[in-house]
Amino acid sequence: MSTVRGARERARAEVTAAIKDEARRGLAAEGAAKLSLRAVARELGMVSSALYRYFPSRDELLTALIIDAYDSLGAAAEEAERASLAAGAPPRARWIAVCGAVRGWALARPHEWALVYGSPVPGYSAPQDTIGPASRVANTLIGILRSAYAGHGLALPPLPAALRPEADRMTAEFADGLPPEVAAALVAAWAQLVGLVSCELFGQYERVVEDRAAFFAHAAGQLAHGVGLPAA
Numbered sequence: 001m002s003t004v005r006g007a008r009e010r011a012r013a014e015v016t017a018a019i020k021d022e023a024r025r026g027l028a029a030e031g032a033a034k035l036s037l038r039a040v041a042r043e044l045g046m047v048s049s050a051l052y053r054y055f056p057s058r059d060e061l062l063t064a065l066i067i068d069a070y071d072s073l074g075a076a077a078e079e080a081e082r083a084s085l086a087a088g089a090p091p092r093a094r095w096i097a098v099c100g101a102v103r104g105w106a107l108a109r110p111h112e113w114a115l116v117y118g119s120p121v122p123g124y125s126a127p128q129d130t131i132g133p134a135s136r137v138a139n140t141l142i143g144i145l146r147s148a149y150a151g152h153g154l155a156l157p158p159l160p161a162a163l164r165p166e167a168d169r170m171t172a173e174f175a176d177g178l179p180p181e182v183a184a185a186l187v188a189a190w191a192q193l194v195g196l197v198s199c200e201l202f203g204q205y206e207r208v209v210e211d212r213a214a215f216f217a218h219a220a221g222q223l224a225h226g227v228g229l230p231a232a
Contacts, residue, residue: 016054018044020068023061028111032121035062059124062115066126067133069112074136076105081140091148092221092229098140099193099220106197113201117194138174138190145186145227146177154228156181182228189223196220 022040037058041051055061080101084094106113116134148154159167159181167180175183196219199205200212209215221231 012054019051019054019061020065023065024111027065027115032062032115032118032124035121037061062121062124063127063129065112066116066130069109069116070130070133070136072109072112073102073105073116074133074140076101077137077140081144090232091144091151092224092231094144095141095224095227095229096217096220098137098144099223100217102137102193103197103200103216106201110201113197117198118202135174138186141186141190142175142178145175145182145229148229149178149182154179154182155230157185157226157228159184185227189227192223193220 019040022043023035025043026035026039035058037051037055038048040061041048044051055064077098080097081094084097089097145154156179163184164180167184170183170187171178171180175186178186196216200209200216205212205215225231
């Protein structure tokens with residue numbers, strides 16, 4: 001009986017993977033807003049009623065794709081941090097390595113980047129299930145800053161008095177153990193990182209930035225400086 005159950009589970013996993021792969025091809029061809037379960041079923045040679053047994057709605061399929069994208073991006077960031085830490089890199093270099101991993105992932109998977117950081121999909125609201133996967137890159141960067149703060153410390157960035165209550169809230173909610181000055185700078189750096197990658201990916205650097213790898217490396221260093229990790 002367990003052998004039969006195992007075969008069924010493997011078959012279900014294979015069909016689920018095939019559905020998601022076809023949906024990703026659809027994202028690349030037409031974008032998330034035009035994702036259709038019927039179109040996915042047609043391309044796979046399935047009747048749509050069979051596909052609904054795997055994903056009851058378009059939104060559930062979108063959520064699965066979003067979680068996969070966030071997890072894949074998070075894994076790339078975490079691996080970059082592990083590798084740089086194993087090589088003995090200081091916190092600043094680890095921060096820059098993680099930023100580079102984010103860019104590298106986005107360049108390799110532009111349509112998945114667009115799915116999670118591009119225009120919102122009309123009629124879709126991401127559920128709570130996406131929050132954990134979406135936080136993996138930020139948590140990796142927070143871990144680097146905590147390590148630096150516990151070691152040689154951080155060069156605290158300036159914090160206007162009017163922003164301190166908000167920075168205190170940020171610290172309590174997701175950056176426990178870091179100074180409020182760093183928590184506020186971290187959020188700004190994260191927004192800038194997403195913007196840097198998106199500008200490159202979506203064609204905003206045409207006739208502006210030619211050596212984009214060098215430009216990004218410099219910008220990542222500036223982000224590190226902004227959160228309290230200045231160059232030696």
